[in-house]
Amino acid sequence: HLPAVAAPRADGRALVIGLGSGVTAAAVALHGYSQVDVAEVEPAVARAARQFERANHDVLRNPRVRLHLGDGRRFLERSEGGYALITSEPSNPWLSGMSGLFSSEFFGLVRERLADDGILCQWLPAYGMTPRALAVAVATVRESFPELSLWGVGGDLLLLASRRPLALDLDAIAVRMRAPGVREELAGLGLREPTDLMALRYLGPEGTARLVGESAYGRHSDLRPSLEARAVEGLYDAEAQARNFRTLERLSEPLSAACSSGTDVAARLTRSLLAAARPDAARRELAGVAAGDPWRDGLERDLGTLYVMSGRPDAAVEVFGSRLKRLKGVGRARLDLAYALLEARRDAEALDQLDAFSHGGALAAEVSAARRASGRGPAFLALSHAFGAAGDGTGAARAFRGAVREDPAMWGGGAPPR
Known part of the structure; x- marks a missing residue:
């Protein structure tokens, strides 16, 4: 065709x-x-x-x-x-x-x-x-x-x-x-x-x-x-x-330059490139999406997540870090950055983001315990609880799977729950 x-x-x-x-x-x-x-x-x-x-x-x-x-x-x-x-x-x-x-x-x-x-x-x-x-x-x-x-x-x-x-x-x-x-x-x-x-x-x-x-x-x-x-x-x-x-x-080069017509081309191309699992190309197109575009935040979050899923957490840290600055420290954006930092094995920085999210609340004690823990599972578990507190079930499940992956002994050594 x-x-x-x-x-x-x-x-x-x-x-x-x-x-x-x-x-x-x-x-x-x-x-x-x-x-x-x-x-x-x-x-x-x-x-x-x-x-x-x-x-x-x-x-x-x-x-x-x-x-x-x-x-x-x-x-x-x-x-x-x-x-x-x-x-x-x-x-x-x-x-x-x-x-x-x-x-x-x-x-x-x-x-x-x-x-x-x-x-x-x-x-x-x-x-x-x-x-x-x-x-x-x-x-x-x-x-x-x-x-x-x-x-x-x-x-x-x-x-x-x-x-x-x-x-x-x-x-x-x-x-x-x-x-x-x-x-x-x-x-x-x-x-x-x-x-x-x-x-x-x-x-x-x-x-x-x-x-x-x-x-x-x-x-x-x-x-x-x-x-x-x-x-x-x-x-x-x-x-x-x-x-x-x-x-x-x-x-490769930006796709939007090759298109001779259409509306919201950069945002639509970014969405399609994400679906095609082409994060680098999607990132180029995302640069052409205005900061105030209603699509922008969701596309940026999906891009960072795709980088993590593609085994490139450092690129996800860049995307989520830029997003956090643009959104001026909005809580859920901070959790996304913490997730990418954990996947990049930058645990101390991830826990700093969790501390900033908790504002000294009930989560703070769990974050403190995660800093003292010998394994990485407690840090992911604290992040899972933070996502849950923010009403993000998908993020909570993703972080929970990370906890099981990193520390199976926490769950009796069984297979990670689905």
Whole structure:
């Protein structure tokens, strides 16, 4: 759905290279294209696709879909061109026979067969490739298409490429996302708003240029298939996918600058990025949300919590500390900071925050006892009681789980209660 939703238009003809289960072809066919050509090299795949009729909406019987058995590149060479969309989803580039669908010559052919305002959507694996090999793949596409954006979906990457700049009009995207069939499928993926889709975008033209600059292997061509040779370096690297996404996050840029319309864009993008578990990107967008915005406090709190859940409590301390200053010491904000400090193992500072919250009340004695305790469980337990006193059941439960985790002996050594 991504290229059809983000494209300047979703009409004319489209081409899908690689049938697979038929889900991609079915997604393209849900949009307004007059004809969808599908090129599949293996007849057995076409037969197997009929076993996925519930998922692919029986796409091969759709009157607008035309299946062409044969090599996708050869089909493209013989076609008359003028496609509004070409989506290429072959198998992994290190497999035999796939190299030619990732080469400079192939992408030059794609450029010739696209309409002037047409879009290429190229699938790339985030797994099994080193960041440098990924940079080679992107650099090869960039030879033919100056306008690139790279999007992440689970363990897969989608590279959108075009001759012209791709204006991401959130209002227009919202209309396309509400189309019959499209809305239901995207909602099933948790994508209900245009900003949910935007939260999948990691790099734009500038970011992809920086990624290409990190390529040490040049480009991938038919005569010099460097990607085919180098891709196997990450084939058995269990951390390859995580490393690639860390690289993309490091090179990413603010998303709001790429959006050409929409209201409350920064706040909505922050919310969507938090849902996508991208705290650094969410933090950048949050900087554009006004201090008086009604969304601000909740977004800031969710960001700090996500940092803790992501194993980065020091970043959460920064977020919650800034929030506490902005809110001028409001009690619950102080407790959130105390929680992040405890998770960062900065217990003395956390207990200082609890002391400030208690104002010498009944909690003060518990905080004092926690300072004398040999374990860390009592500090979390005191925080749990403080959250409860503030009426925050979620915070109380979270801190209580921390107490059990840190000092199981307090509870007889059993499993933490839920």
